[in-house]
């Protein structure tokens with residue numbers, strides 16, 4: 001599990017640790033890790049041209065001390081002081097002592113740089129880059145140099161992943177002690193490039209529950225249902241799918257395609273797409289209306305391609321877990337969801353989430369963490385907010401939000417959400433809790449898309465077909 005923490009949590013842990021260490025020791029650990037990462041990116045340090053963008057806080061101090069280490073290994077290091085006279089005093093002295101210099105013309109050194117260390121702001125920064133730093137950040141980006149962000153790309157919000165104004169676009173980020181939540185959530189995640197964590201000894205001082213968790217292969221493997229020797233199809237779980245319409249029969253087929261690969265022992269289908277479903281998947285069990293007469297079901301999926309067809313009320317009336325997606329989310333009444341005796345999992349994309357919250361789509365896209373939490377609170381349900389970094393929030397606000405690390409932008413393709421809802425509903429039927437079903441579903445779905453895409457366009461059908469391979473990949477050590 002990759003864990004993300006808030007600034008407040010990181011500061012508290014740093015405070016505890018700092019009290020036990022000689023002054024400046026933590027910053028030296030950070031600078032050593034930063035210099036090692038910089039050297040790794042450069043390949044050859046001797047003779048390399050390195051520019052430090054130095055803000056007024058300790059983030060700039062990290063950059064200055066790392067710069068001093070790189071000078072000692074033969075690099076030419078120039079510091080650009082964003083607010084001259086306010087740079088970290090001891091760090092600047094260390095750089096100058098080692099043989100580094102302060103740049104006379106920032107744009108000249110940036111144009112010739114091999115590597116730029118962005119130490120403008122770290123966890124103390126707020127509200128995007130200030131105007132004086134903006135042209136320097138742009139020059140760094142346009143220079144052809146590798147840009148390495150110190151702790152965070154300057155200008156992004158560490159706690160939320162929001163990017164309010166201009167921010168540094170980094171090729172890579174070295175973060176200290178713990179991942180800051182913003183590094184794992186778009187849009188900030190995109191600004192960070194490849195993120196590397198440098199251990200500065202914070203671990204024992206961090207709380208056991210983080211703000212954010214990203215599953216990794218081993219976590220998913222641990223959560224996936226495995227049929228026991230005595231399992232039959234009912235014990236493995238039966239998932240019911242109410243999806244598709246005369247207009248969108250394909251949504252029914254794709255949701256069933258996902259459901260057949262999610263670990264449930266059988267898939268029941270109820271709705272207007274029966275003929276299309278049975279033609280494509282003879283193993284599906286199709287039933288007439290209503291869903292309550294379809295026989296035993298351990299979880300329902302309702303909504304993909306449903307149009308105005310009925311089904312949502314009927315399924316929400318059941319006493320088993322229900323996943324509501326797409327058309328099923330339109331006008332969904334929070335009171336109905338809150339009154340249910342079994343868990344509910346909602347899987348909106350940003351536009352659907354915006355409609356449920358009564359805000360603009362851009363607001364959800366810019367404030368993904370706050371939005372998913374707000375929806376989970378409003379509906380008393382688990383919410384999976386789809387996007388390039390899909391988030392899953394439990395209705396219990398004390399639980400960490402899960403962020404999916406396996407996404408790919410190729411997944412933004414018609415029908416891929418239908419596959420995800422079928423797959424995730426199948427995991428619910430197999431007995432996973434909604435937070436686990438949602439995050440495991442998103443993980444396998446993203447991984448399947450990556451496996452088949454290999455940087456080319458994919459169809460939703462391709463993704464469904466690759467799910468067994470994704471499953472196998474996560475369970476193969």
Ligand SMILES: NC(=O)C1=CN([C@@H]2O[C@H](COP(=O)(O)OP(=O)(O)OC[C@H]3O[C@@H](n4cnc5c(N)ncnc54)[C@H](O)[C@@H]3O)[C@@H](O)[C@H]2O)[C@@H](O)CC1
Pocket residue numbers: 014015018026027028030055056057058059060062120121122123124125126127128129130133150151152155176200
């Ligand atoms: N606290 C610790 O124990 C450690 C901190 N470390 C470093 O220290 C950083 C935090 O240092 P600070 O608390 O000094 O804060 P920062 O260096 O992140 O930024 C604060 C400074 O930036 C200015 N500032 C705020 N917003 C700005 C904006 N939008 N544009 C330009 N300037 C802005 C503030 O006026 C303040 O002077 C971490 O991110 C990390 O890099 C590391 O050395 C590891 C140890």
Ligand SMILES: [K+]
Pocket residue numbers: 059118119120121122149150151152153154
């Ligand atoms: K930074």
